[in-house]
Amino acid sequence: MNNLISLDSLTDIVSNSVGILIIFAVINLIHDDSKTYQLEIPIEHATELKPIFFIAKGDRILPINMTKIFESTTVQITQGMSENKRIFPLDYFGLYGQVDSKENSGISFHVHDISQWSKTQALEKNTSALHKSITHIDPKTQFAYFFVYDSDDETASNGFEAFRQARKYLKKYHIKTGWQPVSAENPMIICDEAFNESCTYLPAYLGKDTP
Amino acid sequence: MAMSRAIKAQRYNQGQKLEISLFPFLSIFLCVMGVLSFINVLSSFSTPQKIELTAKLEHGYKVAYQIFSLPDGMISLPPVTHLQKLKEAVDNTDKKTIEEIIQRRKKAIRTLEQQPGSAMDIASSADIIDIVQITHDIRVLNELALKANHLYEEFLLFGIYPNGGQVYQKIRDVMTLLQDARSISIGLEPLDPNWTLNIKKSVQR
Numbered sequence: 001m002n003n004l005i006s007l008d009s010l011t012d013i014v015s016n017s018v019g020i021l022i023i024f025a026v027i028n029l030i031h032d033d034s035k036t037y038q039l040e041i042p043i044e045h046a047t048e049l050k051p052i053f054f055i056a057k058g059d060r061i062l063p064i065n066m067t068k069i070f071e072s073t074t075v076q077i078t079q080g081m082s083e084n085k086r087i088f089p090l091d092y093f094g095l096y097g098q099v100d101s102k103e104n105s106g107i108s109f110h111v112h113d114i115s116q117w118s119k120t121q122a123l124e125k126n127t128s129a130l131h132k133s134i135t136h137i138d139p140k141t142q143f144a145y146f147f148v149y150d151s152d153d154e155t156a157s158n159g160f161e162a163f164r165q166a167r168k169y170l171k172k173y174h175i176k177t178g179w180q181p182v183s184a185e186n187p188m189i190i191c192d193e194a195f196n197e198s199c200t201y202l203p204a205y206l207g208k209d210t211p
Numbered sequence: 212m213a214m215s216r217a218i219k220a221q222r223y224n225q226g227q228k229l230e231i232s233l234f235p236f237l238s239i240f241l242c243v244m245g246v247l248s249f250i251n252v253l254s255s256f257s258t259p260q261k262i263e264l265t266a267k268l269e270h271g272y273k274v275a276y277q278i279f280s281l282p283d284g285m286i287s288l289p290p291v292t293h294l295q296k297l298k299e300a301v302d303n304t305d306k307k308t309i310e311e312i313i314q315r316r317k318k319a320i321r322t323l324e325q326q327p328g329s330a331m332d333i334a335s336s337a338d339i340i341d342i343v344q345i346t347h348d349i350r351v352l353n354e355l356a357l358k359a360n361h362l363y364e365e366f367l368l369f370g371i372y373p374n375g376g377q378v379y380q381k382i383r384d385v386m387t388l389l390q391d392a393r394s395i396s397i398g399l400e401p402l403d404p405n406w407t408l409n410i411k412k413s414v415q416r
Binding site: 010011013014015017018021022024028036037038039041042043044109148150151152158159160163164180181183185186198199200205 | 240254380383
């Protein structure tokens with residue numbers, strides 16, 4: 001018993017540390033309660049730039065090749081597959097289309113499968129199709145417009161984080177971005193502003209990025 | 212009993228000091244320390260972060276009218292503070308108009324503050340009348356500021372929460388039909404579910 005090392009100082013240090021941690025936790029709680037983070041929001045601007053469309057869902061992004069989409073849609077309409085607002089396959093990465101010829105509301109898109117879409121990690125890979133489609137955008141004449149799924153469903157979660165990552169990446173190439181939330185109930189629509197005023201696709205950027 | 216007392220007495224008589232082992236206390240302290248550290252780290256990740264939408268770099272004089280779009284509806288946080296300066300800058304006839312808008316907004320803010328529950332539970336449905344009123348007020352204020360040559364412009368900032376897109380689309384659809392809304396600048400940002408609102412801080416601005 002006589003050979004026991006005195007643990008007084010160690011106990012002292014440990015109890016002090018516990019006390020400091022308690023104080024730190026309390027301060028943290030009070031501080032967190034009053035702290036407000038300011039999110040700087042990009043503002044939409046009228047532009048002459050032409051939109052290049054993308055869809056973000058879960059952790060995946062799909063660039064939309066409008067030429068292929070129009071070709072598929074034309075074939076389906078010619079074959080009468082689009083009558084009565086019927087949903088038809090576009091043969092394009094699990095996308096389905098819908099046309100309401102009476103209302104001139106453009107093409108509505110429905111996503112059935114995203115397994116073939118590129119993951120956001122592919123942005124950094126020079127060989128990926130997603131990277132190539134982005135680097136083909138000319139920032140002087142074009143901008144990227146995202147339809148971002150805002151709801152979680154059985155196929156994927158919302159595409160908010162994928163969109164944020166893509167936006168950050170596109171900024172490196174000085175490419176402007178715009179977006180709108182979409183969902184299964186409120187599908188993405190691509191149409192012409194000349195027929196419908198709600199068919200406006202605008203880039204949004206911060207004041208400091210104003211050209 | 213007598214035997215045990217004798218043994219104890221014998222021990223003390225030998226001049227030995229009674230020393231208590233501190234290991235149980237130490238282990239308790241270390242456990243408490245570990246648990247507290249864990250709670251601290253956990254709380255820093257899971258505590259909802261209070262946010263406020265701004266566009267302070269947008270030329271420096273634009274003021275945000277914040278609208279948060281949630282699955283259950285919307286929460287609108289109108290700016291009030293900067294309106295007093297605008298009121299001082301306009302003609303007497305326009306002062307009354309601005310005062311009416313200020314009172315209307317203060318009433319809306321009071322209603323928000325008096326709602327029980329957390330900030331995220333007080334969303335109200337996006338009524339067309341409300342959207343029309345909001346856009347009309349913004350347009351009137353922007354025009355009065357322009358007329359008085361006062362640097363002030365209000366614009367709409369939308370914070371979209373998961374599943375809140377439908378409410379946002381409804382508001383935008385209504386806005387496309389409104390003449391008042393055409394001149395109003397708009398910003399929108401996706402928000403994470405753990406980002407909550409600080410209504411008191413926001414309305415002070």
